[in-house]
Amino acid sequence: MYTLLFKSFFRTKIFLFSLVLLLALGIVSIFIGKQYLIKQQTNIEAAQAFQIESIKQNVDYHGEDLGLLLYYLRFTLMKEPSNINAISIGQTDVNPALQAVTIRGLEAQKYDTDFENPSLLMSGNLDLGFVIIYLFPLVLIAMSFNLYSEEKELGTWGILAAQTSAKTKFLMQKLSVRAIFVLTIFTFLMVTASLVLQIPLGAPLLAIYVQGFLYLLFWVVLSFWVVSFLKxxxxxxxxxxxxxxxxxxxxxxxxxxxIVNEYQLPEALDAMVEQRDGYHEKWDLEKDVTMTGFLEEYPQYASYEVPEDEFSWIWYYGMQHMGDLTAKATSKELREKLLLRNKVSTNIALFVPTMHAQLSFNKLAGTDMLSHLNFLDGLTEFHKNLRVGFYKKIFDLKTADAVQWDNYNAKFYKHNTEFSWLLLLLPTIITILIISIFTFLNFKKIS
Amino acid sequence: MRKKVISLIARQLWKDAFRSKVMIITLGLMAILILFSSYTGWHNYEDQNHIRTDVQEEVQESWENNPDKHPHRMSHYGSFALRMKHELSVFDLGMENFVGNAVFLEAHKQNTVNFSEVSMSSGLLRFGEVSLAMLLKVIVPLLLFYLGFASIARERENGTLKLLIGQGITRKEIVFGKWIGLYSLSLLFLVSIFLILFFFIVAASHGMWSPQSFIRYGILFVSYLAFFGILSAITILVSAYSATAKGALVKLLAIWLLFVIVLPKSLQAAGHYLYPTPSKIEMERAVESDMKLVGDSHDPDDEHFNAIRDSVLRVHNVNDVNDLPFNYGGYIMAQGEELSTKVYLKHQDDLYNVYSKQNNVERYSAFVNPYTAIKNVSMAFSGTDFQSYLNFKSEAEAYRYHLAQEMNQLQMDLIPNKGKEAPNKISSEYWKNFPPFEYEFLSVNKVIQNELISIIALLLWSVLAIFGLLKLSSNLKAI
Incomplete structure (x- = not known):
């Protein structure tokens, strides 16, 4: 029976059409992912070279004065590239994967963006995730909307109904042929992606596969449910x-x-202005105002003298740090609100398979909002270590020779993907079960 | 053509449409969607502009409240430019949420425009947004296809088409009757949405009527009129040339998917593939190396700036820069600012040329895809397209440059050279007199120039639609 069904399916126009469409777009999407990875790699190499070059150049110009030199020098922190990103590019096209910062106020630097064409951001990336979430269901729909009605309209249903004892079983077999076909292409594309993009086998990749599989299964049962109305x-x-x-x-x-309306983010703009004012107003205030705040956090520098009528680097970098401190509370609120946005999105997505698939893909590929927020936390830590590493030497009025510049190469930030299998798979499984029950009841009614 | 017959056929299409329960439910859902997008669109526009105006005013206030100081401190204090939303963004969000909203303006440096909505999104934004224009561009066409796929094909299947012709109704009357019936159905949505929009524009103007907004509104309305005329014609044509109603439906659904989802996205991806965007770091390196070629004011041994110094000394017949009649530091910074801005803008223009090339791949597809045409026209006249964003950027940059150079001029005129006796500060009156940043939207003329291709494509499509209907009027198959 199955061989026959497969044979007749292979003879349909829609079979050839879907095969070509899915394979073509699937492979294009994998190559778009590949191009994305290559660009990422070029960027990393450029950043590494740039950092060495710019240190050398600036040491030449301003090596006599470490305080001035570090006013200019930028240090790069980069997300460690991970090939799995390419399956679901997610938010990484808009959130920069590397950030080069000076030891001045961080708040004014950490939200700087990379260049990206907004038209592309708007239309979104044609990554494998898109092909799975948008195009695969369409093909499934195209192959199953006339599963029953085709037979009915061609007049073959009557003959079949007389011959086949279980009509439901026949339709299910017919559908499963299509489902097997689609799931095979999906598996093929996933394997191709993991080979072409050289994604290491591991839990995240497996999870993407299982989630994608379940997502397609959801569309299979949904189509069957619609068919079960026998319209x-x-x-x-x-x-x-x-x-x-x-x-x-x-x-x-x-x-x-x-979400955009409910959780607006004036904090972003407020923090930006607070940082600037928190720093700049200190120029016009008594130096004590700056030093009290700064020394509260860094008492180890209390012994340095800060002349009242003269510029000093400890005062300058103290002022810079005060800018960050002024904006700290608002910046924290912004971070919490972003987390809230993320939480509300993921919670609602539990009930909508498409959203759940997209957000899970992003999470598993390490391209979601959360991974970027973690990167920003990493950047804050990185910035702090830089400052603390340089402060003493600057305040001691050392020259560039006092610093071992070889230790200041561009650094990597490592991202860990953590996820719960239960939260990942359960929502889709439950949806599939519920629809299956409805379908079953429908068929029970007619037979 | 007899008007009475045509209106009879058109009315019949209306009756058929409203007979089905599905249609009533769909209409109800559409009404809810229209209300929802009106509410969220308006809410977002009001709130965001409110927030941004507040911040912009706060920024100006703190600028003015700076005490007496050295002008160069003020050019580092700098200012911010906040991107205001155009009132028609209530209608079409376009790229609104994919571009930055605030930029810090300071001397020596062009900062990025940060805090775009998309950068603060959980990733959901990529699914798209609901706006009144999105309903018109994406959902209504699908509805039109649903309502019209059977219009001629089913009449033929049922044999009623033959009857109509037998009764002396001409093919032309049938074709145009059906077309007008379907077209007028789409106008139901168009007119109700534009009525709502009219109230928004009036409300947003706060009594200050701006003719520009109404011209934009008018052009949008006419463009959508044309768009729905084209779509209705496509529906009728596909229905007429399909053997069965089912075939017509499948074809129309495929056209919808192709026009709205597959083509725009693939072509945008293709554009990106053909013309790769240089990364920020590449551009920064290129800017830096160009700067070194033309002169780097931060390099104490720079040839260009040493040459400037020598010539200035010669002209004023002095041996030491501190003996010049103006502040030499201010003079050099003004020169440096001019040079670095020129270099930066050149590279930025190159970057935007790459973007334009990327976008043109999709833009020119308007000649095969009317959806692309209306999408670009709609964004442009709603003030939410890429060009509107670039306009903001260039206005912000112009303000930044003006601010930096004004401060440099003040330094040259009022700050003493090293070793000279005079105060190192100038009065805060100078900041109070410096005008705040005010954003002006592109003029309608400019928008028309930017979107000429899409407008021409829409016109061509309109002609093609009429031509198609006329052609069908002569060769419509009755059986």
């Missing part, structure tokens, strides 16, 4: 495409509008 082809096509539009376009967009 005509046009009705099925309408319902399925509408469902697709609702799940991949409308609901996520509505949720997004809701």
């Amino acid at each position: 005509n082809s046009s009705f099925n096509a309408l319902i399925l495409i509408s469902t697709w539009v609702v799940l991949t376009i409308l609901v996520p967009a509505i949720v997004n509008n809701f």
Whole structure:
């Protein structure tokens, strides 16, 4: 029976069409991922070279005065590249993967963006995640909307109904042929991606595969549910495409509008202004104001003298740090609100398979908002270590010779993907089960 | 063509459309969606502009409240430029949330425009946003296809088409009757959305009527009128040339997917692939190396700046820069600012040329995809396209440059050279007299120039649609 069903399926136009479409776009998306990885690598190499070059250059210009030299010098922290990013590029196209900072106020530097064409940001990346989330369901819909109605409309259903004892079983077999086909292409693309992009085998990759598999299974049972109403082809096509539009376009967009409006972020702009004013006003105030705040955090520098009517580096970098301290509370609020945005999104996504798939892909690929916030935390730590490492030498009015510059290469930040299998898989499994029950009840009614 | 017959056929299409329960539910859902996007669009516009105006005013206030000081301190104190939303962004969000909102303006340095909504998104934004324009561009076309796929194909399947022709109704009357019926259905959505939008524009103007906004509004309305005319024609044509209604539906759904989802995204990706964006670090390196070629004011042994010094000394017939009649530090910084800005802007222009090339791949597809045409026209006239953003950037940069150079001039005129007796500060009156940053949107003329290609494509499509309908009027198959 199955061989026959497969054979007849292979003869359909839609089979060839889907095969070509999915393979072509799937492979294109993998190469877009590859290009993204190459760009990432070039960037890293450029940053490494740039850092060495710029240290050398600036030491030449300002080597006599370490305080002045470090006013100019920028130090780079880069996310350690991870090839799995390329499956779901997520937020990494807008959130820079590397940040070069001076030891001056961090708040004014950490949100600086990379260059990206906003048109591309708007249309989104054509990554493998997109092909899985958007295009695979469409192909499934195209192959199953007339599963029953085709037979009915061609007049073959009557003959089949007379011959086959279990009509439901026949339809299920017919559907499973299509499902197996789609899932095989999906598996093939995942294997190709892991080979072409050289993604190490591990829990995140496996999790993406399982999540993708379940997501497609969700569309299989959904299509079957619609078929189980035994309506005509046009009705099925309408319902399925509408469902697709609702799940991949409308609901996520509505949720997004809701979140953007509900959790506005004036803190971002406030922190930006607070930092500037917190630093600059100190120029016009008694030096004590700066030094009290600065020494509270760094009492080890209390012995340095700060002349009242003269410029000194301890005062200058103290002022810079005061800018960050002034903005600290607001900056923290911003971070918390961003986390809240993320939490609300993931929670709502538990009920919407498309959103859940997208957000899980991003999380597993390390391209979600959370991983960027962690990177910013890493950057804050990096910046702090730089400052503390240089402070004493600057305040002692040393020259560039006092610093071992070889230790100041561009540094990597390591990201760890942590996730819970249960939260990842359960939502989709439950949705599949619920729809299956409805479908079962529908078929029970008719047979 | 008899008007009465045409209106009869058109009315019949309306009746058929409203007979089905699905249509009533869909209409209800559309009404909810329109209300939801109006509410969120307006809310977002009001709140964001409110927040940004507050910050912009706060920034100006703190600028003015600076005490007497050295002007160069003020050019480092700098200012911020906040990007205001155009009132028509309530209609079409366009790239609004994919571009930055605030930039710090200081001497010597062009900062990035930060805090775009997308950079603060959990990733959901990539699914898209609901706006009134999105409903018109994405959802209504799909509805139109649903409503119209059967219009001619089913009549033929049922044999009623033959009957109509047999009764002496001309093919032209049938084709245009159906088209007008479907077109007028789409106008239901168009008109209600534009009515809402009208109130928003009036409300947003706060009594200050700006003719520019109404012209933009008018152009948007006309463009969408054309767009729906084209779509209705496509629906009728596909329905007429398909053997069965089911075939027509499948074809129309495929067209919708291709026009709205697959083509724009693939072409944008292709543009990006063909013209790779240089990274920020590459550009910064290029700027730095160009700076070294033309002259680096931070390099104490720079040839260019040493030459300037020597010539200035010669002209004023002195041996020491401190004997010059103006502040030499201010003079050198003004020269440096001019040079570095020129170099930076050149590289920035190169970058934007790459963006333009990337975008043009999709832009020119407007000639095969009317959705692309309306998308670009709609964004541009709503003030939410890339050019509007660039306009903000260039205005912000112009303000930054002006601020830095004004402070340099004050330093040259009022600050003594080293070793000369005079105060090192100038009065705070000078800051109070410096005008605040005010953002002006692009003029309608400029927008029309920017979007000429999309406008022409839309016009061509309109002509093609009418031509197609006329052609169909002569060769419509009755059986």
